[in-house]
Amino acid sequence: KAGVTQTPRYLIKTRGQQVTLSCSPISGHRSVSWYQQTPGQGLQFLFEYFSETQRNKGNFPGRFSGRQFSNSRSEMNVSTLELGDSALYLCASSLVRGPGANVLTFGAGSRLTVL
């Protein structure tokens, strides 16, 4: 069974640009969550999507947005990039019912560097 796939793995942007990151969940997993990891703030929850609807949201500015498609794949977008947005962005997927529900499996992450 394929794991959680994130693309791209690495990318470099400049301040003011925008970026879109993609995540394909494990087959059968319909919930997708996004986390930001930085040396200073650690791992912080961005948002969770289920059935193409945002189910939960962390404390991030509106420049951070996401969406989920009917096949459960998800994208997150960061607009007007700032230096502080440099981070590892982790996507995770989970089942929503049954054994293993709400246990997150993470992808390898997308490392964003903002210059």
Next chain:
Amino acid sequence: AQSVTQLDSQVPVFEEAPVELRCNYSSSVSVYLFWYVQYPNQGLQLLLKYLSGSTLVKGINGFEAEFNKSQTSFHLRKPSVHISDTAEYFCAVSSPGYSTLTFGKGTMLLVSP
């Protein structure tokens, strides 16, 4: 609100020695507890989880953890570490019925020969 405290940012240990990584949590509701490991340039891998039942939980790679409700702790242990266990370890908490995790700051386990 929930919070997780990992008391040690770094734990150096010699190969084949035992190790304990400490984790305390705060929550006003019942909890699920997790330990994840992160190797360099990789995502998070689930080591073990406590959802209910036995308070002693066994995970992958010989790790185990014990849920102590009165102490609000979930310490991770391994009786004999290997060089390959060098990584960062994260303790996390969620609420039953929800997948959103609150993470601790992480503990870097450094195993030397």
